Every structure is written in structure tokens, then in C-alpha cells.
Amino acid sequence: MQRHRRQPSIELLEFLGLVKENGAEQTPPPVTTPLSYDYILVAKYVNDYERQHSRKQAEYIDQLKKKNFRVTKIIYDDIVFYGLQAPKEVFERYRYLLKVSDTCNWSTHQNIMSLSTRIRVVHFILNNTEISSGEVLRDLMKAKIFETKFCLHEKKTQKDLKKKWARWTACFQGQPVTDVRNYFGEKVALYFLWLGWYTYLLILPAVIGVLVFLYGLSYFNTSPLIKEVCESDRIMCPLCDQSCKVWQLNETCTYAKLSLLFDNNGTMIFAMFMAIWTTLFLEFWKRHRSAYVFEWKVADWSEEEEELILEIVNDADCSPKPFKHSYLRSTVVLICVTLMILVIIGLTHALVVFRVMVARFLADHEEWEFLNSNSNIGAMMAGAIIHFIIITVMTRVNRIVAMKLCAIEKTRSFAATERSFTVKMFTFQFFTYFSSLFYVAFILGRINGHPGDYVRIAGKWRLEECHPSGCLTDLFIQMTIIMTLKQTLNNVFEYTGPWFNNYVKKKRSKKLQRKCAVCYQRNESETNAGFEMCENCKLRDWQKNYELTDVNSFSLFNEFLEMAIQFSFTTIFVAAFPLAPLLALINNVFEVRLDAIKMVTLERRMVPKKTNDIGVWIHILEVIGVIAVIANGLVIGVSSDFIPRLVYLYRYGPCVGNTTENMDCMVGYINNTLSITDTKMFAPKQLVTSGGLNITSCSYKDYRDSDYNFTPQFWLILAIRFAFVILFEHVVIICKFIASWFIPPVPxxxxxxxxxxxxxxxxxxxxxxxxxxx
Missing domain, CATH: 1.20.5 (Single alpha-helices involved in coiled-coils or other helix-helix interfaces)
Structure with a gap:
């Protein structure tokens, strides 16, 4: 049933300036507004040889003046500042249209337009004001006719926010989210509200993750698995060709202890908890958000209606931009996205080849005793570092490709472009970060073959194997390096970049500061010189904001993307890295203040934007939650030794049938996982132990008989692995649905x-x- 829409009266049309009475334009009633500049445009000073730039610059300013904008022009050195203040009737129209709209949320007693709202309205008008050539401000900035644009920081509010929020000593204090909303708009406020809520709810997973870690630590001296590895005299087969020699299983004692820290019985419970925690986090976030958006009167806010209101305020004769969809463009974009993902996966394969070559290189240099004996570990760490470099480079490439694909789509509005860009950029970044980790978790060591028939790259380099202590050790080291480097370096560059930029530019404004000090000591009305000094004071404020680090429409996107990637690390492979929630919690405690300090003191003021949710990010987080359930189920069922240990305990162990007493039921498990082969396929120099003994047989980790056929135990374990994965995912997904149903999204x-x-x-x-x- 359609809702009845009231038709606008002639009086309303006259009031909005859409029609005229007796040939005269109607003047709306005045509205009380603070005297301030809504926006600053900056351009380089142009001489007579650049008349085209000068003409377009002047034409754009004239178009603003035709809309009754107040323009103040100040020239300083080679820079021209234009201070812009919109007329009162613009905001009165906006206020009235908002009041009569379907999503009415404007208080009837509110007669003063906040500066943040003024900035948002003026920002839209500036971006949609055309000159005779059809160019808008974005085109003029690309052509360097205007250098930049920005809105001014409010000194008093900026000082208050710095005092109670944007300082390091406030790390463990609450956030004045409503004050942030009044200054930066709902979009920024909801980001900090979400980040604070995410950080708060990380406390419980961080504590449980530490307990799981300590649980594994407590078994160091009592676990029969560690004892069996550390006291074993089993001779293991070489891990590479030619250079690698046979080695003793007890050499991996340290890595066996490391593996037990996260591959223990508590891992499965923790993984299930984190899968359910993801759902609880998102559901409780919806409740938390709804309370604030209702308080801010934006619960029923509509993006399309807001856009129509701004269009009418800017141009009374405007026509709505129609929704369009092109199957051809969508197909082209889908093909390009698929090709880009294949390129990223191809880089993962290149990384695999790199690791194999590094392992071979280290193994061939016998003079490097430590690296030679730990060639696989060295290759794995080198691969993790190269992976991080690839991530850094591909982040820039992904951004360029995502923007090009958005240009192909020709989206209806900037908000639609932003949503499309967000989905594409996150998809590219997700594959960039996690392709290598998925390889380590689910492929590494499972397709490398067996003695006498190893899988080789180009028939030359033998594929690397999992570390003898288990594949999860490799995954743990990879995640530790990538997550630690990512968070540490990101925070360092995120803060020091704007800080260093401001430090370098401070010297330029010292002259203005000295002149402005005189301004407050002299009566402005006494001489013309006094008036010039006050212009210098105004210029000083503009110059100070101009020298801050530039921000754009995607500045907040970068913060959300960083947190979404971190959220992925925290949930997807948490079974292999139980300390990930703790690292995320520590990082986020400082991230909140880092972002606050950066936005308030080091960067230009963001354009306040209205919204009532975190947008497409909520859907991305829900997808991550689903991937987390699947990945953790596979890590426990396929990658870890959880299932083989259970099978041994109840089917092959010494306690089966209660035939033994006073014996740990896991005794003999390590030997049970090893197969024996003769050594005829290895070079003679590879068969000499460190003690100088020649061996005729060696062991390798697999379930095979003497003819290299899989044993019945292998097929039993494989069947139970897949049954566990299916059962795990269904149980967790059912728990997620129950939690989602049980918790109302709105209090x-x-x-x-x-x-x-x-x-x-x-x-x-x-x-x-x-x-x-x-």
C-alpha cells in the first residue's frame, strides 16, 4: 500500500523559489546563523600567460556569486584563498525541505543551523556548480585550476575535543561520541562508535585466547607427545634434494612445544566460541547503534531523499538522476574483477616458487650451518616478509583498479560509487592478504608426494613440506609476522606522516603569526594598516588549515578497511593464532586515540556526512563471519592434528579395550603418524647422520605402507575429518542463527x-x- 504524499502548495513553491509571484523572487524569512566561512577554495596565483586558468577560475567564482555566495579573496605569496559563505536562504530551504520530507527528523524549535550541517550543504553545492564548459569543481581541481578545498576547524570545539578525547592520556577513557557527531558528522561518529564497541567486545576473546595459550603451555612438561618427540631416536628422511641430509626427530623438540601452544584440545572450543562471538558482536552492535541514531534523530534518514533535497537546494530546476543498470557494463566489471583475483592468486603461486627456491638456496650453502639445518624455516620467514611487501605494493594497485572499475560502472551518485569501490577494494585486499595464508593452511604439505615420487616445480625444485611439528606452525609464524608488521608499521606511518608534514610546514606560517599578534593590539578602525593586519589574522587561520594534511572522501574508508582486515585476521584463522584477539585489542586501544589525534589536530577537517549506519561494511563483516566459520572448521578438521589424535585415542591407542593401566592413552601417537621407507632414492651423502652413521631406512610423516599405498587408518581419518568439518559448520551456523534470532536488533x-x-x-x-x- 503506497503512502499518500501531500502535494506542495503554491505558497510552498513561492517560498522555496521554485515559482515567482508578480515577476519578483520571493525572499524567505531570515535564519540565525553564526558568522563564519563555510568553505575555503585554494588556487595557485596565475599570471597573464595562464589566462584560460584565470578565466575558468573567475567564471566558477562568478557562478557562486550568482547563488548569492559571499566570497572573500586573499592573496598570499603565490596562493589565492577564496573564503566562501553561503546565503541564509540556502539553509532555510534545506531546513524546510527536511522538515516536510518523509524522513522528517528536524526539531521544530531549531532555528540555528550548525556549522557541520552548513558545511555538508555547501560541499554539495560546490561539487555540483557548473561553469559554461560543463565542468564541475572536481574537474577543475583535476585540471589544477583550483589546488584544493577544505572546511575550517572550529577552534573552540577543536580545543574541547583535544582536551577530552584526542590525547594519548585518554586511552582508557570513554569517547564523547555525540560531540564527535556534532563536529565531524554521523559517519565519522559511527566509525568511532563501532571501533570502540569492537575494542570493548574484544576483551573476552583476548582473555580466552590467552587461557588457551596457557593451557598449551601447561602441557610442556607432562604431554607424552612432546616427550615422545624430544626423546625420540627416529631418523627422518631428507626434506630436500641433494643438499639436505637425514636428521633426527628430536631436533624438532622446540617446534613441537610451539605447535602445542595453539594446536590443543582448547583450540576447537575457542574456534567455536569465536564463530559465535562474531554473530553476537554484530547483533549487539546493531542494538548499540540504534540507540545513538535514534538520539541523533537520523533513524529514518534516507540517502536518496537527502540527495533530492540537496539537489533542489542547489538548483530549483533540477531533474532527478535516474537509476540505471547495464548488463554489459556489469559483465565487463565482473570479468575484470575475476581477472584481478586470478592475478593476485598468481602472485601467491609466485610466492610459493620463491619459498621453494630460497629453501633450496639455503640448503645448498653448507657453510651457513644454522640456515642450512633450518632451510624450510628460513624460507617460510623470508616468504612472510616478501608477502608483506607484496601486500604493500598491491594495496596501491588494487586502489587504482577498483577506481577504474567504478568509472566503468558509471554509478548514479557518489554514495553508490563509494559502496561499489568499498566492495571491490575489500575483495582485492582480502585475496592479497589471505591467499598465501589459505595455501599454508590447506595446501602446503598435502600435495608434495612421497619418497621416490616427490612433486616438483618445473621438474626441478621439490615442493616444500609442512614443518615436522605440524602445518599450523607455519600458519602461526606467517600470521604473526604479517599481523605484527601490518599493525605496527601502519600505525607508525599513519601518525608520523601527518605529523612530519605539519612540522615541515610550520616555518612558513611564522611570519603570519607575528603579524597577527599585532592585530589584537591595534584598533581596526583607526587606520587602513589596522584593517590589513586583521586580514592577515584571517589569512593565518586559513593558512594553518591549509598546511594540515589533506583529507578526501575516502579517508574514513582507509580506517574502516584497516579494521575490517584486522577483524578478518582475528576471526578467520583464530584456531591457528589464539593470540590474535589480544594483539587486536592492544592495537585498537591505541588506534582509537591515534585516529582521534590525527583527525582533530593533524588533518584538515573532514566534511561532515549524515548517515545512520556504517553502510556496506556491516555486510562485509557478516561475510567475514561466515568465512570464519568455514575456515576455522577446515583448520581444525583438516590442518590440525585434532582429528588424528582422536582417532588414535579411540581406535589405535594403548587404551583401546582397557588393556593397559597407569599409562597415558596418547603414548606412541608420534610413531603412529610416521611411515618408513628405504633410502635407495636418496644420494649417498644425504644418508650420513650428524654422528657419521650410514642409515638404510628413514621415516617420513604420512600414513603409507611399504609400497606407498595409503593405509586404512588414513582413509578413516580422512572420512572423520570431513564429517567433523560438516558437523562443526552446521552446529556453529545453527548457533549463529539462534543468537541472531534471540537478540533483538533494536532495544x-x-x-x-x-x-x-x-x-x-x-x-x-x-x-x-x-x-x-x-
Whole structure:
């Protein structure tokens, strides 16, 4: 059933300037606004040889003046500043249209337009004002006709936010989210609200992750598995060709202990908890968000209606931009996205080849005793570092490709472009970060063959194997290096970049500061020199904001992307890295203040944007939650030794049938996982032990008989692995659905307050109608 829309009256059309009465333009009633500049445009000073730039620059300013903008021009050195202040009637129109819209949320008593709202309205008008050539401000900036644009920081509010929020000593204090919303707009406020909520809810996973880690640590001296490895005299087969020699299993004692820290019985419980925690986090976030958006009166805000209001305010004769969809463009974009993903996966394969070559190189240099004996570990760490370099380079490439694909789509509005860009960029970044980790978790060591028939790259380099202590050790080291480097280096560059930029530019403004000090000591009305000094004071403020680090529409996107990638690390492979929530918690405690300090003191003011949710990011986080369930189920069922240990315990171990007493039921497990082969396929120099003994047989980790056929135990373990993965995922997904159903997305108090608010508004409308009848 369609809702009845009231038709605009002639009086309303006259009021908005959409029609004229008696040939005269109607003047709307004044609205009280603070005297300030809504926006600053900056251009390089042009001489007579650059008349085209000068003409377009002047034409654009003239177009603003035709819209009754107040323009103040100040020239300093080779820079021209244009201070812009929109006329009062612009904001009165916006206020009225917002009040009569379907998503009415404007208080009837509010007559003062906040500066953040003024900035948002003016920002839209500036971006949609055309000159005769059809170019808008974005085109003019690309052509260097204007250098940049920015809105000014409010000194008093900026000082207050710095005092109670944007400082390092406030790391463990709450956030003044409503103050942030009033200054930076709802979009920035919801980011900090989400980040604070995410950080708060990480406390429990961090504690449980540490307990799982300590649980594994407590078994160092009592676990029969570690004892069996550390006291074993088994001779293992060479791990590479030619250079590698046979080695003793007890050489991996340290790595066996490391593996047990995260590959233990507590891992499965922790992985299930984190899968359910992801759902609880998202559901509780929806409740947390709803309370704030209702308080801010944006619960019913509509992006399309806001855009239409701004279009009318900018141009009374505008036409709506139609929604369009092209199957051809969508197909081209889909093909390009697929090709880009294949390129990223190809880089992962190149990384595999690199690791194999490094392992061979280290193994061939016998003079490097430590690296020679640990060639696989050295190759794995070198691969992790190269992977991080690839991530850094591909981040820039991914951004360029995502923007090009958005240009192909020709989206209807900037908000649609932003959503499309977000999905593409996150997809590319996800594959860039996790392709190598998925290889290590699920492929490494499972396709390398067996003695006498090893799989080789180009028939030359033998594929690397998992570390003898288990494949999860490799995954743990990879994640530790990548996550630690990513978070540490990102925070260092994120803070020091703007700080260093401001430090270098400070010297330029010292002259203005000295001149401005005189301004407050002299009466402005006494001489013309006094007036010039006050212009210098105004210029000093503009110059100070100009020298801050530039921000753009995607600055907040970078912060969300960083946190989404971290959220992926924290949830997807948490079974292999139980300390990930702790590292994320520590990082986020400082991330909140780092972002606050950067936005308040080191960067230009972001354009305040209205919204009532974190947008497409909520869907991305939900997808990550689903991937986390699948990945953790596979890590426990396929990558870890959890299932083989259970099979041994209940099918092949010494406690089967209760035939033994006073014996640990896992005794003999390590030997059970090893197969024996003769050594005829290895070079003679590879068969000499460190003690100088020649051996005729060696062991390798697999379930094979003497003819290299899989044993029945292998097939039993494989069947139980897949059964466990299916059972794990179904149980966790059912728990997620139950949690999602059990937790209402909106608190009852918010629903009731919203109901009362709507009722009061309807009563007010009815009272106004009845008064009009009389």
C-alpha cells in the first residue's frame, strides 16, 4: 500500500523559489546563523600567460556569486584563498525541505543551523556548480585550476575535543561520541562508535585466547607427545634434494612445544566460541547503534531523499538522476574483477616458487650451518616478509583498479560509487592478504608426494613440506609476522606522516603569526594598516588549515578497511593464532586515540556526512563471519592434528579395550603418524647422520605402507575429518542463527521512545491542522 504524499502548495513553491509571484523572487524569512566561512577554495596565483586558468577560475567564482555566495579573496605569496559563505536562504530551504520530507527528523524549535550541517550543504553545492564548459569543481581541481578545498576547524570545539578525547592520556577513557557527531558528522561518529564497541567486545576473546595459550603451555612438561618427540631416536628422511641430509626427530623438540601452544584440545572450543562471538558482536552492535541514531534523530534518514533535497537546494530546476543498470557494463566489471583475483592468486603461486627456491638456496650453502639445518624455516620467514611487501605494493594497485572499475560502472551518485569501490577494494585486499595464508593452511604439505615420487616445480625444485611439528606452525609464524608488521608499521606511518608534514610546514606560517599578534593590539578602525593586519589574522587561520594534511572522501574508508582486515585476521584463522584477539585489542586501544589525534589536530577537517549506519561494511563483516566459520572448521578438521589424535585415542591407542593401566592413552601417537621407507632414492651423502652413521631406512610423516599405498587408518581419518568439518559448520551456523534470532536488533526502550516520538509528531500536525481550520 503506497503512502499518500501531500502535494506542495503554491505558497510552498513561492517560498522555496521554485515559482515567482508578480515577476519578483520571493525572499524567505531570515535564519540565525553564526558568522563564519563555510568553505575555503585554494588556487595557485596565475599570471597573464595562464589566462584560460584565470578565466575558468573567475567564471566558477562568478557562478557562486550568482547563488548569492559571499566570497572573500586573499592573496598570499603565490596562493589565492577564496573564503566562501553561503546565503541564509540556502539553509532555510534545506531546513524546510527536511522538515516536510518523509524522513522528517528536524526539531521544530531549531532555528540555528550548525556549522557541520552548513558545511555538508555547501560541499554539495560546490561539487555540483557548473561553469559554461560543463565542468564541475572536481574537474577543475583535476585540471589544477583550483589546488584544493577544505572546511575550517572550529577552534573552540577543536580545543574541547583535544582536551577530552584526542590525547594519548585518554586511552582508557570513554569517547564523547555525540560531540564527535556534532563536529565531524554521523559517519565519522559511527566509525568511532563501532571501533570502540569492537575494542570493548574484544576483551573476552583476548582473555580466552590467552587461557588457551596457557593451557598449551601447561602441557610442556607432562604431554607424552612432546616427550615422545624430544626423546625420540627416529631418523627422518631428507626434506630436500641433494643438499639436505637425514636428521633426527628430536631436533624438532622446540617446534613441537610451539605447535602445542595453539594446536590443543582448547583450540576447537575457542574456534567455536569465536564463530559465535562474531554473530553476537554484530547483533549487539546493531542494538548499540540504534540507540545513538535514534538520539541523533537520523533513524529514518534516507540517502536518496537527502540527495533530492540537496539537489533542489542547489538548483530549483533540477531533474532527478535516474537509476540505471547495464548488463554489459556489469559483465565487463565482473570479468575484470575475476581477472584481478586470478592475478593476485598468481602472485601467491609466485610466492610459493620463491619459498621453494630460497629453501633450496639455503640448503645448498653448507657453510651457513644454522640456515642450512633450518632451510624450510628460513624460507617460510623470508616468504612472510616478501608477502608483506607484496601486500604493500598491491594495496596501491588494487586502489587504482577498483577506481577504474567504478568509472566503468558509471554509478548514479557518489554514495553508490563509494559502496561499489568499498566492495571491490575489500575483495582485492582480502585475496592479497589471505591467499598465501589459505595455501599454508590447506595446501602446503598435502600435495608434495612421497619418497621416490616427490612433486616438483618445473621438474626441478621439490615442493616444500609442512614443518615436522605440524602445518599450523607455519600458519602461526606467517600470521604473526604479517599481523605484527601490518599493525605496527601502519600505525607508525599513519601518525608520523601527518605529523612530519605539519612540522615541515610550520616555518612558513611564522611570519603570519607575528603579524597577527599585532592585530589584537591595534584598533581596526583607526587606520587602513589596522584593517590589513586583521586580514592577515584571517589569512593565518586559513593558512594553518591549509598546511594540515589533506583529507578526501575516502579517508574514513582507509580506517574502516584497516579494521575490517584486522577483524578478518582475528576471526578467520583464530584456531591457528589464539593470540590474535589480544594483539587486536592492544592495537585498537591505541588506534582509537591515534585516529582521534590525527583527525582533530593533524588533518584538515573532514566534511561532515549524515548517515545512520556504517553502510556496506556491516555486510562485509557478516561475510567475514561466515568465512570464519568455514575456515576455522577446515583448520581444525583438516590442518590440525585434532582429528588424528582422536582417532588414535579411540581406535589405535594403548587404551583401546582397557588393556593397559597407569599409562597415558596418547603414548606412541608420534610413531603412529610416521611411515618408513628405504633410502635407495636418496644420494649417498644425504644418508650420513650428524654422528657419521650410514642409515638404510628413514621415516617420513604420512600414513603409507611399504609400497606407498595409503593405509586404512588414513582413509578413516580422512572420512572423520570431513564429517567433523560438516558437523562443526552446521552446529556453529545453527548457533549463529539462534543468537541472531534471540537478540533483538533494536532495544525495546528505543522502539517505545520512537513510537512516542511519532505519536507526538502526529498530534502536533493534527493540532496545527485544526488551528488552521479555525
Amino acid at each position: 525495546m526502550i528505543v522502539k517505545n521512545d520512537k513510537l512516542i516520538d511519532k505519536l507526538n509528531r502526529l498530534k502536533l500536525e493534527l493540532r496545527s491542522f485544526e488551528e488552521g481550520q479555525h
